[in-house]
Amino acid sequence: MLYVRGHPLDYDLWANITGDPGWKYENVLPYFKKSLDYHGAYADNEKHYGQAGYGYLNVEKRTYKPLHKYFVNGGKELGYSEIDLNGPQKSGFGPLEVTQRRGERHGTFAAFLKNFMGRENLRVIKYAQAVKIKLDKNQRAVGVWYIQHGKKLLAKVSKEVILSSGSVGSPQLLLLSGIGPKEHLKSVGIKPRVDLPVGKNMKDHLATMIFPFIINVTQSMIPERDFGLKTFTDYFFQGHGPLTLPTGTSSHAFFSSSFVKKTGIDWPDLQLYLMAVGMYGSFSEDISSLTKVRKELLDKYLESASAIGKDAFVLMINLARVKSFGELKLASKDPLKHPIIDPRYLSDPHDLKVILEGKEA
Numbered sequence: 001m002l003y004v005r006g007h008p009l010d011y012d013l014w015a016n017i018t019g020d021p022g023w024k025y026e027n028v029l030p031y032f033k034k035s036l037d038y039h040g041a042y043a044d045n046e047k048h049y050g051q052a053g054y055g056y057l058n059v060e061k062r063t064y065k066p067l068h069k070y071f072v073n074g075g076k077e078l079g080y081s082e083i084d085l086n087g088p089q090k091s092g093f094g095p096l097e098v099t100q101r102r103g104e105r106h107g108t109f110a111a112f113l114k115n116f117m118g119r120e121n122l123r124v125i126k127y128a129q130a131v132k133i134k135l136d137k138n139q140r141a142v143g144v145w146y147i148q149h150g151k152k153l154l155a156k157v158s159k160e161v162i163l164s165s166g167s168v169g170s171p172q173l174l175l176l177s178g179i180g181p182k183e184h185l186k187s188v189g190i191k192p193r194v195d196l197p198v199g200k201n202m203k204d205h206l207a208t209m210i211f212p213f214i215i216n217v218t219q220s221m222i223p224e225r226d227f228g229l230k231t232f233t234d235y236f237f238q239g240h241g242p243l244t245l246p247t248g249t250s251s252h253a254f255f256s257s258s259f260v261k262k263t264g265i266d267w268p269d270l271q272l273y274l275m276a277v278g279m280y281g282s283f284s285e286d287i288s289s290l291t292k293v294r295k296e297l298l299d300k301y302l303e304s305a306s307a308i309g310k311d312a313f314v315l316m317i318n319l320a321r322v323k324s325f326g327e328l329k330l331a332s333k334d335p336l337k338h339p340i341i342d343p344r345y346l347s348d349p350h351d352l353k354v355i356l357e358g359k360e361a
């Protein structure tokens with residue numbers, strides 16, 4: 001829901017790794033523009049947004065952004081300007097633009113499928129799970145096996161298979177199809193077809209939160225105080241107000257650790273989110289279910305800070321370019337079994353140093 005494109009150098013790096021110039025930022029930029037129906041604050045930037053109304057994914061600026069001006073002013077005190085963090089991404093503080101339409105989530109289905117379901121060249125198969133990619137004798141993908149209502153069926157292709165099952169589902173399906181590390185595939189009883197390091201370079205953006213920053217302005221979200229009739233009518237009739245804020249997040253910033261600064265290249269490795277969330281009654285319970293930190297511990301901590309019920313904000317510090325990488329493996333050749341994921345968070349000590357710098361900043 002937060003519209004964040006990524007840094008040009010991230011794409012250029014992928015182009016280098018894959019040897020495919022198609023991934024270069026200048027080559028993916030036209031696709032970003034083509035997919036957008038842009039109604040954000042930076043429509044004048046034709047290079048990055050093109051014409052409004054060009055594509056289907058609605059991106060708009062927030063009309064409701066509590067604490068934003070304080071956040072940006074804080075950034076200015078640290079020497080950062082207020083900028084559009086997508087056009088192109090660099091160090092700075094800025095508002096968040098969102099994939100919403102009048103304040104409501106505008107996800108992949110709403111943007112790219114809902115209005116096209118009647119097309120003759122589109123068939124959506126529901127209640128189905130892809131279980132294997134069919135390869136021909138030259139290891140070319142020629143179909144996809146899937147299970148629907150207990151039956152195994154084959155979807156044949158005339159041109160190509162586009163695999164987009166997400167960062168867990170995609171490697172899992174490749175492994176199930178015999179595309180992956182030979183020894184691992186043999187160990188679960190799958191015949192190796194193409195020996196590749198699938199699942200070996202799993203990266204996740206670890207984040208940490210700091211809270212509570214108690215404030216003396218009534219600008220954070222406290223559901224028991226703020227969720228009344230007006231909140232609902234604002235949302236449903238105006239597309240405005242607290243219900244349009246994904247987890248209270250209203251602004252963000254990108255900045256670099258000392259390690260990146262030394263290189264002289266503006267390629268931020270830290271991202272900061274401002275969440276205008278007060279210390280509402282079930283805050284500990286929600287954070288505990290999200291982070292697995294014990295609720296009793298959080299309760300004690302918030303009580304000792306006399307924070308409960310007060311307006312506050314939360315900062316979330318996100319590693320933008322992790323060095324640690326984990327691994328995804330199959331638990332079994334049964335496609336309906338979850339794979340085994342070992343994220344190996346912070347296994348590279350560099351990541352810990354960077355995230356601590358982010359906390360100190």
Ligand SMILES: Cc1cc2nc3c(=O)[nH]c(=O)nc-3n(C[C@H](O)[C@H](O)[C@H](O)COP(=O)(O)OP(=O)(O)OC[C@H]3O[C@@H](n4cnc5c(N)ncnc54)[C@H](O)[C@@H]3O)c2cc1C
Binds near residue numbers: 004165166170
């Ligand atoms: C909590 C959370 C918040 C996030 N917030 C943001 C945000 O605000 N902004 C942002 O830019 N990014 C955000 N992200 C990241 C973003 O969601 C992902 O980068 C994005 O969804 C990846 O898209 P995808 O199409 O590759 O995979 P997904 O969106 O994961 O889609 C994969 C789909 O394939 C299906 N699937 C998987 N395996 C199979 C199978 N075998 N057969 C059939 N179907 C299968 C899955 O059910 C799923 O529907 C967030 C991620 C998380 C977890």
